[in-house]
Amino acid sequence: MAKKSKASKITVGNTTINVAAHKGITKETFKKMYSGKFPNWEEMYEAVKAARK
């Protein structure tokens, strides 16, 4: 069975996120890194999580 390819980058709003660079990141770490920078950090985290699956 062919392995499902994962997106290396995703875009949320006008921000492109490097998915590979966030491999294995926890929500707490993500929040710590981005909550002060992006009001929609939770949306971004969910998108990264979905892209990693």
Add this chain to the structure above:
Amino acid sequence: MAIDCTCNNTLRNLGNPDCPPVFQIAKKFIFVPRFDSTGAVNKILKTDLTSFANVEAKIEAADPLDRWYPTAEVENVEDIREEPVRQEFNSGKSIVVRDGFRTNTAFIPLGSTQELDAYKSYGCAEFGAYIVDAGGNIIYYEDANDPDYAYPILVDTDTYHAMLVKATDAEVQMVMLSWQWRQSQRDQNLRFVEASDLDYDIESLSGLFDVEVTFSNNNTGTFDTFTFLITTQFGVPVKNLVEADFIGFGAATADSIYNVSTGLDVAILTFTDDPVDGQYTITFAAQSNNDVMRLNAPIKDGIDFANLSNGDNDVTLT
């Protein structure tokens, strides 16, 4: 025997076609360094001149020595060869000692002082030029020993001059370019590729734009982000850049910036195209206080980003 002759010259046939291939007045020049990045003379196969892909590759060449530099459109061009120098004898006989120099003068209407600054730099290096005439033809120099190639016509760099002509009540501001062609460049060796053979509109060719960058948001105390605004040297925002446009200056790592202090490329974690045109915010793994960061990007869409990584435009994280 005239000065252009050799010992075995015979008279040449003088058949004259109904539609002779004649040049029209110059409308644009394409400046080309005399020598490329390998030290070889810059030239191009005549057959390659017909394809836009080949010409675009020249204009966007990564190495400035391999690059072509189309000028803005020029007006009031005069390209005149002086009368030959003659020696008069007591008998009244007059023998040509040498051809006169050919001098080219051209004006760039509405030329800016920023453009003047760029044009002035051409007096500092050996270069030649292809001429684009009013018919869209490309005039080049043919070397009889290498007839498959189109050579730029060599400029006598010592004679090159660019100057600002300020506006008057009757005239707009202009940049005037003048130079003499090298005395070795013989008029009879000039040829052209006809506009009808080109798959592009050569008059629309434009040189690259340089960029300027200003940084902000680099003093957040987190050492993991900064914002930058990129414009051309004329203040026009450079829009629609993406993360993939940036390559680490150190090891050419994709989607990265460069930490000058550590000598390492740093992956871009997020790349935001801000609502302000030409402004972008990036985040990356936290670096150290006072680390110096550098952007680096290759030429894209007529924009030369070399100024980002020349060392004069780094940003310090605090």
